[in-house]
Amino acid sequence: MKIFLTGGTGYTGGETIGHLLDAGHQVVAIARNVPTQAPVRDGLHWVEGDFADGALIERLAREADGVLHIGASHDADMERLDGIFIRAVGDALAGTGKAFVSTSATPVYGDTGPDPRDEHEPINNPLPFREWRMRHDNEVVGFADRGIRSVIVRPGLIYGKAGGPLSWNITRARATGKALYVADGRAASSAVHVDALAKLYILALENDAARGIYNAASDETILSVDIAETIAAFYGPGIVAESWPLDEARNAIGGFADLSNTRCIVSSARARRELGWLPVGPTVLSELVGGSYRSGPLAPYGLGQAKAAQ
Incomplete structure (x- = not known):
């Protein structure tokens, strides 16, 4: 598969690129500043750009077989830019049945208490500064109604x-x-170990049955x-x-x-049961x-x- 990936210059995305290439996939990675010292590998292509360029995002998503969204701007503009990205991908992939795998985080659950929280319970009290991420998660999951195989991965630490x-x-x-x-x-x-997380991303991209939200944790x-x-x-x-x-x-x-x-x-029981993931x-x-x-x-x-x- 040809995967359009974000976050390739960061920690998790950088590690995931190697796993994708090792699994035989091609990767098109977008970055505001294309790394000059990155190892050269067959199947990896860098594109200079950022999340504010909705037209570029839409084109790259349309040209790919699947989209893996790991990156974030890590600043006060993160919510706005993330919104531009996911909506551009939604427009590009509508009606194609292609996979859009996007990254969230377990803090959307708020305080879970002592018992492991699964993906199916309603989120009644999200942490206020992560409430936007929950809204974006729901928006991406809703892309299923537009003919997109949409997946949200929620990693722990x-x-x-x-x-x-x-x-x-x-x-x-x-x-x-x-x-x-x-x-x-x-x-x-x-x-969750970064290598185990990368393997879950690949399972979500490759498995046509993967849909909805998956917690990622050991x-x-x-x-x-x-x-x-x-x-x-x-x-x-x-x-x-x-x-x-x-x-x-x-x-x-x-x-x-x-x-x-x-x-x-x-709890990551759903990912283990449905996708055979082993963290x-x-x-x-x-x-x-x-x-x-x-x-x-x-x-x-x-x-x-x-x-x-x-």
């Missing part, structure tokens, strides 16, 4: 390959001497206090794990403080203690990306 929010946490802790967790750090999150749940204490223990010297009072965190990072203090536990991989703590974050250089990850990924 994405980690592995020395990248993602964990790389930013480590970099910040080394710079400040503090590995912070909000409030008591007891808010638990589901997690059975592991991780506490922010455990992440902070592990970073303090293994990425020092001189790093201490420390609570960040909720009010102070809100003043510094706004609604992301509340997200970091919210339980977000999900295997090293755990978060094993990656931190003796895995990729210890053995290789940390992948660059800016504050805006770290926030947006939560």
Whole structure:
């Protein structure tokens, strides 16, 4: 298949490109700044452009066999640009039966409580600053009525390959001497290894039966206090794990403080049952203690990306 992909210069999209090419697919990746140092691989073609160019998005989507939307602008314009993108794809693919796989995030569920949340329950109390993402999810799922095989993937905390929010946490802790967790750090999150997530994307693109929303998470749940204490223990010297009072965190990072203090536990039983997905991989703590974050250089990850990924 020829896949039109967004987010190829980012963490998750960059890793997913390799999986797509290894699976025999061709990839057309859009980027505001086409990478000059990226490895050259057969089947990969870069196009310069951004989400504001609806005409370009529509053309690239129409020329592809499927669309995989992973990228985001990671700024105050993220909702508007995401809306332009998904609507351009909807117009391009209407009536074709082609796959449109778009990425959401588990925080749309709000505080799940201690029990894993599946995709079928109504979302009554989404986190306010992620409510727009829930609306966009519903819009994409509704593209089924326009003859599009639309899929939403909702990952938990994405980690592995020395990248993602964990790389930013480590970099910040080394710079400040503090590995912070909000409030008591007891808010638990589901997690997914980036390689396992890439494999789910491919299953969703290839399987004609894949439709609707799929959570993407292993059975592991991780506490922010455990992440902070592990970073303090293994990425020092001189790093201490420390609570960040909720009010102070809100003043510094706004609604992301509340997200970091919210339980977000999900079940991926649907993806496993219907698509045969196996979210295997090293755990978060094993990656931190003796895995990729210890053995290789940390992948660059800016504050805006770290926030947006939560």
